[in-house]
Amino acid sequence: MKEIKDISDFIMQSQGFDISSYEDSFLKKTLHKRISESKSNSIEEYSTFLKQSSTEGNLLIASLQNNYSEFFRNALTFAVLERIVLPSLVQKKKKKEIRIWSAACAQGQEVYSIAILLEELRNGGNEKFNYRIFATDKCDAQINKARIGQYPSSALNNVNFKRAKKWFTKQKDTFTIKPELKENIDFSVFDLLDKKISSPSASIFGDFDIVICANLLFYFTPKKRRQILDKVSKTVSNSGYLITGEAEREILLYVDFKEIFPQSGIFQKKMDRACLC
Numbered sequence: 001m002k003e004i005k006d007i008s009d010f011i012m013q014s015q016g017f018d019i020s021s022y023e024d025s026f027l028k029k030t031l032h033k034r035i036s037e038s039k040s041n042s043i044e045e046y047s048t049f050l051k052q053s054s055t056e057g058n059l060l061i062a063s064l065q066n067n068y069s070e071f072f073r074n075a076l077t078f079a080v081l082e083r084i085v086l087p088s089l090v091q092k093k094k095k096k097e098i099r100i101w102s103a104a105c106a107q108g109q110e111v112y113s114i115a116i117l118l119e120e121l122r123n124g125g126n127e128k129f130n131y132r133i134f135a136t137d138k139c140d141a142q143i144n145k146a147r148i149g150q151y152p153s154s155a156l157n158n159v160n161f162k163r164a165k166k167w168f169t170k171q172k173d174t175f176t177i178k179p180e181l182k183e184n185i186d187f188s189v190f191d192l193l194d195k196k197i198s199s200p201s202a203s204i205f206g207d208f209d210i211v212i213c214a215n216l217l218f219y220f221t222p223k224k225r226r227q228i229l230d231k232v233s234k235t236v237s238n239s240g241y242l243i244t245g246e247a248e249r250e251i252l253l254y255v256d257f258k259e260i261f262p263q264s265g266i267f268q269k270k271m272d273r274a275c276l277c
């Protein structure tokens, strides 16, 4: 559609942001929302308004960037992680470090949920093990929030009382992650669509036992999804796991990965090939 291309070219030139990476129906829905909120009567009128406004470009970009997250967001995924995947990794890795990459971590809920499961396993089991989680997001404001780890009580709906008491300090309505839960987490900014970098620099060589890339793929065009999947899947170790969001499982029905438990969104790399090309 000519008008969308026109808007996309303008946003690229003025803001250096590629809105054409976003999936067609999501992009159209977002544009309709902005057309309505800016009180424009048509896409042509909105395009003219966008070019004259000093703020509308930023508003459009912000509307495209969903950063909603939750602790223990998908109950089945986290149950399979807790009962099957993490205990078997602990057994398999013996004294070697367990390495995890949370590739679009938003404000940190996903990372801290995994860290809580690992700490519980470490404290409750006989096996001693080390782990490191590399938590990245494209948006530096999200990474800063994740590092701080402060949430309103409403964000803790999926966190049981015992976990809330052990891993958060409470002040009025604010719950803050305790420093000891952050000790094995390395936060950094990382753009999954940047072709020049393959894994977080702090991880040095990738080779992760688990990569979680959840609730992000469906916003992008099939070409960009493939680009992201090619990147992250190469960093998963042989027989390691790639985890997606509930609504993205279809995207990941990928030849070199197999879902280990129906509907869980947890896929295991098949061992017969070293990497995807």
Ligand SMILES: C[S@@+](CC[C@H](N)C(=O)[O-])C[C@H]1O[C@@H](n2cnc3c(N)ncnc32)[C@H](O)[C@@H]1O
Pocket (backbone or CB within 6 Å): 065, 066, 067, 068, 069, 070, 073, 103, 104, 105, 106, 107, 110, 136, 137, 138, 139, 142, 190, 191, 192, 193, 213, 214, 215, 216, 245
């Ligand atoms: C909807 S949140 C999902 C957060 C978390 N993974 C979850 O499932 O709850 C999507 C996140 O993807 C991040 N994101 C968007 N584009 C990205 C990119 N190209 N590279 C890395 N992160 C990106 C956004 O900043 C946002 O924090």
